[in-house]
Amino acid sequence: MQTLIKICGLSNEAAINAAAKAGATHIGLVHFEKSPRHVSLELAAALRMRTPPSLKVVLLLVNADPELTDKALNMVRPDVVQFHGTETPEWLKLVREHSEAEIWKAIGLKDRQTLVNLDRFAGVTDRFLFDAPAQALPGGTGTRVDWSLLSHFEHRTPWGLAGGLAPDNVTEALRTTRAPLVDVSSGVESAPGVKDVDKIAAFCQAVRDYDKA
Numbered sequence: 001m002q003t004l005i006k007i008c009g010l011s012n013e014a015a016i017n018a019a020a021k022a023g024a025t026h027i028g029l030v031h032f033e034k035s036p037r038h039v040s041l042e043l044a045a046a047l048r049m050r051t052p053p054s055l056k057v058v059l060l061l062v063n064a065d066p067e068l069t070d071k072a073l074n075m076v077r078p079d080v081v082q083f084h085g086t087e088t089p090e091w092l093k094l095v096r097e098h099s100e101a102e103i104w105k106a107i108g109l110k111d112r113q114t115l116v117n118l119d120r121f122a123g124v125t126d127r128f129l130f131d132a133p134a135q136a137l138p139g140g141t142g143t144r145v146d147w148s149l150l151s152h153f154e155h156r157t158p159w160g161l162a163g164g165l166a167p168d169n170v171t172e173a174l175r176t177t178r179a180p181l182v183d184v185s186s187g188v189e190s191a192p193g194v195k196d197v198d199k200i201a202a203f204c205q206a207v208r209d210y211d212k213a
């Protein structure tokens with residue numbers, strides 16, 4: 001089966017087109033002011049309109065209040081909303097009742113206990129995204145998670161792997177975890193927030209080569 005590829009933290013049309021050309025399946029737009037990849041809702045909505053249909057648009061929010069969440073979903077109309085903070089299952093359930101967007105929950109993967117605690121999100125998230133635990137920023141830090149934690153875990157919900165992935169380590173990450181989706185941000189940048197089209201192409205090529213092997 002083809003591995004899904006999300007290129008996160010895009011902020012211009014050229015990078016989106018590069019992701020489409022390289023064969024990515026999802027792009028991420030980060031709406032979080034502290035991030036070097038932050039895009040305003042106006043820009044996110046404009047980029048969403050110009051995104052080729054081969055790509056699903058994922059809007060990232062971090063502990064956004066109800067008013068901002070509602071505004072963001074109405075303005076951007078993403079295919080997926082990714083919650084990347086300490087949002088509760090109750091909050092996700094409420095969003096699900098008011099939105100048709102797919103819901104993803106990012107999880108800072110610290111140890112085995114993190115995986116045991118996932119049950120509280122059963123039925124309220126369409127996908128878990130396992131990322132490095134939050135640091136100064138909750139995501140986009142380029143920090144690898146311990147892949148071995150995922151290698152024999154029986155997943156009951158669709159999931160994806162994020163955190164410190166790059167063109168030169170994604171093959172090993174896939175061999176170890178068999179992730180159905182991989183997510184990358186800083187590993188395909190030349191500077192924080194600046195996407196590199198050659199790195200995007202190399203990342204996607206490495207994933208497609210793994211798929212074919």
Ligand SMILES: O=C(O)c1ccccc1NCC(=O)[C@H](O)[C@H](O)COP(=O)(O)O
Pocket residue numbers: 008009028030032035036037060062084131137138139140141142143162163164165183184185186187
């Ligand atoms: O990318 C950010 O700046 C960001 C800021 C706040 C919350 C989430 C953020 N990114 C979320 C993502 O899905 C990233 O792709 C993921 O954390 C992996 O990032 P990286 O380790 O840099 O590849």
